[in-house]
Amino acid sequence: MKSVFDFIVEPKGKRYSNEISVDGTDLILNSNIETFKFINRVAIVKEIPIAYKTPIEVGDEILIHHNVFRRYYNQKGEAVDSSKLFNDNEYFCQLDQVYLYKKKGEWNTLGQRCFIMPIKNNDNWSLDAERKNIGILKMGNKTLSSLGVNEGDLVGFKSSREFEFIVDDQRLYCMESNDILVKYDYKGGEEEYNPSWAKSS
Numbered sequence: 001m002k003s004v005f006d007f008i009v010e011p012k013g014k015r016y017s018n019e020i021s022v023d024g025t026d027l028i029l030n031s032n033i034e035t036f037k038f039i040n041r042v043a044i045v046k047e048i049p050i051a052y053k054t055p056i057e058v059g060d061e062i063l064i065h066h067n068v069f070r071r072y073y074n075q076k077g078e079a080v081d082s083s084k085l086f087n088d089n090e091y092f093c094q095l096d097q098v099y100l101y102k103k104k105g106e107w108n109t110l111g112q113r114c115f116i117m118p119i120k121n122n123d124n125w126s127l128d129a130e131r132k133n134i135g136i137l138k139m140g141n142k143t144l145s146s147l148g149v150n151e152g153d154l155v156g157f158k159s160s161r162e163f164e165f166i167v168d169d170q171r172l173y174c175m176e177s178n179d180i181l182v183k184y185d186y187k188g189g190e191e192e193y194n195p196s197w198a199k200s201s
Helices: 142-146 196-200
Strands: 007-011 019-022 025-028 042-047 061-064 071-073 079-081 085-087 090-093 098-103 106-109 113-120 130-139 154-157 163-167 170-176 180-184
Touching: 007 061, 042 090, 098 113, 106 113, 106 130, 113 154, 130 170
Parallel strands: none
Antiparallel strands: 007 042, 007 090, 019 025, 042 061, 061 098, 071 079, 085 090, 098 106, 113 130, 113 170, 130 154, 154 180, 163 170
């Protein structure tokens, strides 16, 4: 059985990532099923679509949109599954809902996706922990590379593009190539900003 246009995936672990272990005790961070930040975004590919080819294969891990596994309350106040539910623990996932795929233990971007690490704000007069609209390119793509923008470069990006993901205990912002506006020269003192809570997710 194969899907024509969608991947068929299952969660890696549970549908929600809302528990942490502290000194051997499991703590539930959130019990609201609609809070998207606690939805598991890591999936295992069970079947690939037959309509097109990608580098993704059956068995690969992929990072996906939170709405695939999400539960929500309908107009009657009843908890219902995502419309992506196929059967039991399997879900349909569209290509544009896939952000990263893992090969040989390394995450790779798909299409025009890229991931930015924010940097610390060194302005003593500001209450913001990170600088706005500037960060370090952690995962690029072929389009950016062809323009001379490579991983490790300091870049400026459009406002309101901070789509947050936790990837290997790093909080990163997912964007697309056309969200990157400028490549900066390092002036010294730039430091990655990764909040401590990201490492315990």
